[in-house]
Amino acid sequence: MEFSISRELDSPRETVWKAWTTQEALYKWWGPKECTITDCDLDLRVGGTFFYGMEFSNGTEMWGIFKFDEIIENEKLVYRVSFADKDRNAIRAPFSETWPLETLNTVTFEDHNGGTRLHLVSAPHNANEHEIKTFNGMFESMKVGFGGTMMQLAAYLKGEI
Amino acid sequence: MVECSPVLDSVFGSLSDSTRRDILRRLVNRELSISEIAEPYDMSLAAISKHLKNMEKARLIYKRRDGKNIFVRLSPVAFRDASDFLKSYRQIWEERLDSLEKYLSEEQ
Numbered sequence: 720m721e722f723s724i725s726r727e728l729d730s731p732r733e734t735v736w737k738a739w740t741t742q743e744a745l746y747k748w749w750g751p752k753e754c755t756i757t758d759c760d761l762d763l764r765v766g767g768t769f770f771y772g773m774e775f776s777n778g779t780e781m782w783g784i785f786k787f788d789e790i791i792e793n794e795k796l797v798y799r800v801s802f803a804d805k806d807r808n809a810i811r812a813p814f815s816e817t818w819p820l821e822t823l824n825t826v827t828f829e830d831h832n833g834g835t836r837l838h839l840v841s842a843p844h845n846a847n848e849h850e851i852k853t854f855n856g857m858f859e860s861m862k863v864g865f866g867g868t869m870m871q872l873a874a875y876l877k878g879e880i
Numbered sequence: 881m882v883e884c885s886p887v888l889d890s891v892f893g894s895l896s897d898s899t900r901r902d903i904l905r906r907l908v909n910r911e912l913s914i915s916e917i918a919e920p921y922d923m924s925l926a927a928i929s930k931h932l933k934n935m936e937k938a939r940l941i942y943k944r945r946d947g948k949n950i951f952v953r954l955s956p957v958a959f960r961d962a963s964d965f966l967k968s969y970r971q972i973w974e975e976r977l978d979s980l981e982k983y984l985s986e987e988q
Contacts, residue, residue, distance in 0.1 A: 724970065726977040730984045738980060738987075748983035751972045817889045837980075839973070849893070856892030857969070 720855040721842040729834040736793045736828055745769070758782070765790055769798070770807055784809065788823075796826045799844050819843035819850040894938035899923070900931050904940060907954040914950050 728735055738744045742761040750756040750773055757780065758772030769785040782803040789797035799821045801809040812818035823844040829836045843854045894900055903917055918928040932952060935941045944951045 722969070724973045724977070726981070728981060728984060734984060734987070735980075738984060744983065744987075748979040749976065750979070751975050815889050817893070837977070852893045852896045853889055854892075856894065856896030 720858050721840050722858050723838065723840045725836060725838045727831055727834060727836050731833075732793050732828045732830060732835045735835045735837060739796060739826065740790075745771070763787065763790065768807070770803065772805070780805075782807075785824075794828055797824070799823050815853060817849045817853040819846040819854055821845060822854075890938040891940060894935050894940055897931070897934075900935055900940075903931065903935070904954065907941065907952065911944070911951045911953040914952065917952060 730738075738748065740761075740763050742759055745761060746756050746759045749759070749771060754773045754775045756771055757774045758770070760768075760770045762768055765787055767787050769787070770782065771784075772780060772782045774780050782805055783800060784803040784807055785798040785800050787796070787798045789795060801821045802812050804810050809820055811820065821844040822841050825840045827838045829838070843851055846854065895904075899921060906912065906917070914925070914928065914932070917932070918925055921928065932941065932943075936943065939955055939957060941952050942955050944953060
């Protein structure tokens with residue numbers, strides 16, 4: 720079981736690749752909404768890392784780390800990602816005891832209509848049985864539309880409770 | 881980032897099984913007795929009970945005793961938390977890619 724997401728972009732492959740593989744670009748776009756990148760350090764080579772700190776609007780600080788396994792310029796980026804402490808040690812996800820410590824992510828860059836199609840796949844890496852269960856449960860539910868079903872159900876029940 | 885309660889671990893652990901997901905889907909419409917739940921599956925009542933126990937522990941369902949019969953109902957609380965979580969995980973990625981798109985258009 721894996722999580723995947725795609726996006727079609729107008730920019731050429733080389734430009735999109737640069738946005739993913741240069742520190743100053745990542746500094747500008749990588750952080751999710753409502754968070755500022757506080758720290759950002761990229762060492763792009765197989766065995767190298769990308770370490771980043773995020774500060775959220777409520778003051779919480781969090782760190783993440785990539786370890787690069789495969790780098791094919793303008794084509795493919797493979798890295799393991801985990802939550803981290805500020806000393807770069809991998810730690811458990813703050814929201815779950817059984818979220819996989821590491822997920823393996825593959826990002827591919829393809830030509831598409833004069834632009835680029837970006838595709839990301841994420842799956843547990845070296846995970847134990849509990850971690851795989853948590854990950855699979857989550858995405859299996861999502862895949863069969865449980866997310867939607869649950870939302871509808873929640874809305875329905877809101878009126879009822 | 882994603883905020884949610886530790887109870888989600890047991891929720892998603894519970895949802896990792898297809899029989900349990902199927903039971904939940906059937907419970908969306910109405911409460912069912914244990915034998916009604918067991919009927920479509922080629923499984924012992926003990927095996928079904930084990931599934932139900934797992935789901936009860938994850939707070940996805942609760943049981944109601946009516947005389948000799950036990951009825952099972954869906955519990956909305958864990959569902960709502962799980963749904964919010966699923967939504968936000970994908971949402972973070974969507975937002976991140978929005979941000980990439982914005983960055984690329986500004987650079988050009």
